[in-house]
Amino acid sequence: MxxxxxxxxxxxxxxxxxxxxxxxxxxxxxxxxxxxxxxxxxxxxxxxxxxxxxxxxxxxxxxxxxxxxxxNQEPDFTIQSIFSNRTQKILMSYSTGFIIAIVSGIFLVRSATFPETNFELFALVCSLISVYSAILLYIWRKSK
The missing domain is CATH 1.10.260.40 (lambda repressor-like DNA-binding domains)
Structure with a gap:
């Protein structure tokens, strides 16, 4: 040999x-x-x-x-995935933001009476930003 x-x-x-x-x-x-x-x-x-x-x-x-x-190690399927962990997080971040924007846009277009005032629209935008921020925090803080 x-x-x-x-x-x-x-x-x-x-x-x-x-x-x-x-x-x-x-x-x-x-x-x-x-x-x-x-x-x-x-x-x-x-x-x-x-x-x-x-x-x-x-x-x-x-x-x-x-x-x-x-x-020799036990197979780690998270490492062997097609995308890297960072790439997955980026894709999840963008797709989550896109989904939130589409759903809220559909809600606004389909609602005949909402928002009645600028304050209601402001409250909706602040709520969406808070929800999106919480989701991003979860995605990026999740263990590697």
Missing amino acids: FYDKNKIGESIKIQRIARGWTQNQLSERSGIGLRSIQRIENGEVNARSYTLTKLQEELDIRFDETHALVI
Whole structure:
């Protein structure tokens, strides 16, 4: 099996350090000799498949075809969506404002007697702004 031993070694070292483990702790946890781990991390050897598999399992990582590190995680469907979270929030903000404008416009056009005074129209506009602001606050404060 051919792979870039320097990339693999560096990735293993980075993940080990990120977990706060020493090489000795990784050796004990994985059952791989300390000297083997040192040589793999330094890019001195091409590790056997079994050794790499044990280290990947212990560090909960894997490598793709380009030998780039892929950290194993539970799938996060919010991240994998078509749009980013920010894009979704922007679209929801605009569509909510558009819907409020259309519904209030229809109400005003269909109502024969409303608004009778400028104050009633002002109160309606203030109410719509308050409702829209509350909706925007909910959309943008919602957890990421």
